[in-house]
Structures are given as structure tokens and as C-alpha cells.
Amino acid sequence: MSSTSNTIKEYVQACTVTLRDGTVLPSLGQGTWHMGDDSGLRQQEIEALRTGLDCGMTVIDTAEMYGGGKAEELVGEAVKGRREEAFLVSKVLPNNAGGKKLEEACEGSLSRLGVDQLDLYLLHWRGSIPLKETVRDMEKLKADGKIKRWGVSNLDVRDMKELLSLEHGNNAVCDQVLYHLASRGIEFDLMPWMKEQQMPVIAYCPLDQGGGRTLGESRTLQEIAERRSMTPLQIALAWTIQSGMVLSIPKTSNPAHVRENAGAASVTLANEELEMLDRAFPKPQTKQPLDIV
Ligand SMILES: NC(=O)c1ccc[n+]([C@@H]2O[C@H](COP(=O)([O-])OP(=O)(O)OC[C@H]3O[C@@H](n4cnc5c(N)ncnc54)[C@H](OP(=O)(O)O)[C@@H]3O)[C@@H](O)[C@H]2O)c1
Numbered sequence: 001m002s003s004t005s006n007t008i009k010e011y012v013q014a015c016t017v018t019l020r021d022g023t024v025l026p027s028l029g030q031g032t033w034h035m036g037d038d039s040g041l042r043q044q045e046i047e048a049l050r051t052g053l054d055c056g057m058t059v060i061d062t063a064e065m066y067g068g069g070k071a072e073e074l075v076g077e078a079v080k081g082r083r084e085e086a087f088l089v090s091k092v093l094p095n096n097a098g099g100k101k102l103e104e105a106c107e108g109s110l111s112r113l114g115v116d117q118l119d120l121y122l123l124h125w126r127g128s129i130p131l132k133e134t135v136r137d138m139e140k141l142k143a144d145g146k147i148k149r150w151g152v153s154n155l156d157v158r159d160m161k162e163l164l165s166l167e168h169g170n171n172a173v174c175d176q177v178l179y180h181l182a183s184r185g186i187e188f189d190l191m192p193w194m195k196e197q198q199m200p201v202i203a204y205c206p207l208d209q210g211g212g213r214t215l216g217e218s219r220t221l222q223e224i225a226e227r228r229s230m231t232p233l234q235i236a237l238a239w240t241i242q243s244g245m246v247l248s249i250p251k252t253s254n255p256a257h258v259r260e261n262a263g264a265a266s267v268t269l270a271n272e273e274l275e276m277l278d279r280a281f282p283k284p285q286t287k288q289p290l291d292i293v
Contacts, residue, residue, distance in 0.1 A: 011265040012056035017200040017247045019173040021149055025087060027241035028265055029059025030258070031204065031251030036070030041253050049078035051255040053085050055262035061176075061202070061249045063091035063124060064109050072112035080114065088113060089120040089202075091153060091176075094127025097134045106146050121147040122176055125154035125292075132166050139168050149173050153202075156290040157190050164197065176202035178291040179246065181221075181236050181281045182214035185288030195245055205293060206240045206248035207233055207261075220280035224273050234260060238267035239277060 015027040030052040035045045049060060060079070062071045072090060079086045090113070096105035106121065121141065123134055138150040152163065153176035163169045175194060179186055179201060186201065194201055208214050211233055215221060221232035228235070240248045241264070250261045269277070 008259065008262045008265070009054070009056040012262050015241055015244075015265045017241075017244060018198070019149070020197070020199050021171075021173050023149070023173070025059055025247060026056055026265075027244070027247050028057050028237070028262060029061060029087075029089075029202075029247055029249040030057050031249040032060065032062040032071040032075055033066050033251055034071075035062075035251070035253060036067045036074040042074065044255070045074055045253045046078045048253050048255045048258050049075065050082070051258045052262070053079075053082055055259060057258070057262055058085055059087045059089060059247060059249065061089045061204075062113075063093075063122075064096070064105055065091065065093055065124060069108065069112050072109055076112055076114040083115060087119045088115060089122065090118055091122040091124040093124055094129065097123050097127065098129040098137050099133065102134070102137045102141070103146075106141055110146065117145060118147045119149070120173065121150045122174075123150075123152045123155075126152075126159055131159070131163055131169070135163070135166050135169050135171075139171065142171075151175065151202075153177065153204075154290065154292055157193050160190070160193065160197075172199070174200050174202050174247075176204055178205050178293060179203035179240060179248075180206050180208045180215070181218075181239055181277065182208055183291045184281065185284050185291055188284040188287055190290070191245065201246045203240050203246050203248045206237055207250050208236075209293070211236070218280055220276050224269075224276065228267065230263070230267060231260060234264040234267065235269070237261055237264035238269060239274075241265070242269055242274075 016024050062075050090109040092105045141147045151172050151174040215236045225232045225235045
């Protein structure tokens, strides 16, 4: 590995979040939605994930839903021989989130990933199976050694309060929700509440799915990026993790983009820059419905 990669890795390792069970993780991880969809990109995507590991972005987020299991298989190939370096997160579909179905779904994910245990297993979103059953059976998977810990995704404050009121519900270690500069709704209530619970947010779509018009064309992001010789997306990504409360999981199939994203860990935005971003992307003043994709 080059000395440049070592420096990037040091920056990535220096930005961390702490899960509710005390586990410390780097604030920049890797997403995998749509990976494995295009067989022509397979080797490049495996290389991208391995480059991410080289850079210290050890949290890899996947789901049984992604490509009907193809993303998990690709992740399995990427972490072959490097299992100990990776922190593997997968998600169960709501219809499978209880009883025998949960056990089978977890076995399926383990088998596609080629591992014995998931580091974190998330309920992908709330469905019709009562949370009480999901919690009970997540705890069973934990007792059986199939998963190390569990959490949830796409739950807003009301659902989170209900979850934590259940027996063993407060063993949930995180909530994974959509969060980026142009979608700050959770700052109004979910984030402050999670902070009180000492529970980090896992931010999905931290680049607003590649920037598009919201981030890519922002004059403010461009101005800050130019001053720092960075890219606007690096600034946008750095912004998501600066609070120390957020673990962001940008997805990229491109190893050069992986290094670029890892470089965001080297940025600490100054108050003046944060204020500029607040003007361009205002904080929510009222309750917003949870943003989803
Ligand atoms: N829990 C949930 O319900 C949920 C929902 C959505 C997503 N997720 C998770 O969160 C992850 C991230 O979300 P996402 O994939 O939807 O969106 P994202 O990470 O915000 O954006 C991904 C897009 O950004 C591009 N990109 C990444 N880095 C770039 C860079 N440095 N320069 C230019 N383009 C760049 C990627 O293209 P290239 O590949 O060409 O670089 C891809 O098109 C997912 O992969 C998944 O693991 C969870």
C-alpha cells in the first residue's frame, strides 16, 4: 500500500462513532446497493470494496434485498481472506423479520456472505410483523451466535420510542436512515433523541445518490471545495460525519471514488463553512416525515 493510502487510512481511523454497546467504528463505511447487478462490473466492484478496506472503511453495508442476494455474494467475495478486517452489516426484509423466517433469512445472508456471523443485523424497515417478535428473535440469533448485535433502519422517533420500550428493545445499537446535506429532516427530532440515547445514526444516501442537482450543482459546496482543493462531494460527505454521531456509508463501484470518499475524513469544516452550508441547505424548523428511497 502506498504512503498516501496510509495517510488516508489514518484520517479514516481517526473519525469514529460509538455504537450503543460500546463498539467503536470508523465514521466512513461502504454501501453496496446495486453492486452485483452488472456482471461486467464485478471485478471492479470487488476491487472497490477491497480498496475501501485498505483505506480503513471497514463497515460494509448490504442487504438480502440488494439484487436478490447478489450484493451479499459480491461482498462475500470481496472479504474473502479479510473477514477479520470487515464489519459486516446486512438487513432483513420486513416480511422475514420474525420466527423461522428470520432464522432462514439470516442463514441465507450468512451463506451468501460466506461467514459464520454478522457483525450487525438490521430490520430494513418496519412491516406488519410486530416489533416485539423481531426483537425477541433478533435476541435469539444473538444468543445462537449468528449475529453479534442488531439494530433497525427507517424508523422514526415514534417507532424508536416504542422499540426501546419493549423488553430487550434497548439492545438496538443504531438506526439507519437517509441523511445528507439536502435532506436534514432528522436533525429536528430523531437525531437529538438518538443523541440522548447515545445511539449513532447510520446515514444512507449520504451523497444524495451521487449528488445530482442538489449537491453537485451547489455553488456553496463548490466554493468550499475549491478553497480546500477537494471535491464538492468530499465536502458533503465530511459534513455528514462531523458531529461524531453519524456513520456514513457511501456506495461506489469505482476504486478512485472510494479513495476520494475516504479523503473526506481529512476535512474538519470550520464554523464559517458550516454556517455557509446552513444558509445553502437550511436546518429543519418543523417536524419532517422521514425521507426514504
Ligand atoms: N436502509 C435503507 O433503506 C437504505 C436505502 C438506500 C441505501 N442504503 C445503503 O446506503 C448506501 C448508500 O446509499 P446509495 O447507494 O443509495 O447512495 P449514495 O451513497 O448517496 O450515492 C451512490 C452514488 O454516488 C456515486 N458516487 C459515490 N462516490 C462518488 C464520488 N466520489 N464521485 C462521484 N460519484 C460518486 C456512485 O456512483 P459510482 O458507483 O459510479 O461511484 C453512486 O451512483 C447503499 O449503497 C446501501 O448500502 C440503505
